[in-house]
Structure formats: C-alpha cells, structure tokens
Amino acid sequence: MLDGSAEAKAFDDKEYVKLHQSTLRKVDCLQTILERTASGSLKNNSKFYDIYGISPQGIAEMIKDNWLIGLLWTGITLILGGYIGSLF
Incomplete structure (x- = not known):
C-alpha cells in the first residue's frame, strides 16, 4: 500500500502496476473492515462509555443491543x- 507521495512518484515514473496493486490493497482493507462491521465481528479498543455514553439514549441503545440486559431491565420494570x- 503506497501513501500519497509514493503514489504520485509512481505515477510520474509510469509505474502503473504499483499504483494498481496499491489501489487493490486499499480496496481489500476497506472490504475487510466493512464485512467485519456488517457481521458484528469487528474488534476495537473502545470502552463501554465510549460506545454508548452516559445518557438516556445511550442506555436505551445498550438495552436494545444486549438481550441479557434487556431481559434484566424488563424484569426490573415489571417488579x-x-x-x-400495589401502593395505589
């Protein structure tokens, strides 16, 4: 994978095979990222609060994304x- 200046140099030197291979490698990397994102297998170093935050909307998203937490939340609200x- 060539960076911008290396790609410009390869283009000036008419090394089109290097440019093509660089482009194919970049497309392959993007494809891998998108496939893993779509399948839910993309791993990252984000902390819990980086993903959901500490807000009502973040808590609702966390409950929606995790079935066990959703089940616990349903049980707590029913109780x-x-x-x-019974108090009223």
Missing part, C-alpha cells in the same frame, strides 16, 4: 411496576 401499582 417495580407491580410494587408501585
């Missing part, structure tokens, strides 16, 4: 709803 309903 609290039953308890608060």
Whole structure:
C-alpha cells in the first residue's frame, strides 16, 4: 500500500502496476473492515462509555443491543411496576 507521495512518484515514473496493486490493497482493507462491521465481528479498543455514553439514549441503545440486559431491565420494570401499582 503506497501513501500519497509514493503514489504520485509512481505515477510520474509510469509505474502503473504499483499504483494498481496499491489501489487493490486499499480496496481489500476497506472490504475487510466493512464485512467485519456488517457481521458484528469487528474488534476495537473502545470502552463501554465510549460506545454508548452516559445518557438516556445511550442506555436505551445498550438495552436494545444486549438481550441479557434487556431481559434484566424488563424484569426490573415489571417488579417495580407491580410494587408501585400495589401502593395505589
């Protein structure tokens, strides 16, 4: 994979095979990233709060993305709803 200045030099030197190979390598890297993103197997070093944040919308997204947390949240809201309903 050539960087910008190396690609410009290769173009000036009419080394079109190097340019083509560089382009193919970049496309291959992008394809790998997109495939892993689509399949959910892309690994990164993000922390939990970097992904979801600490906001109501972030918490809702976390619950939606993780079935176990969603199940726990449903159980907690049902129990609290039953308890608060019995008070009235």
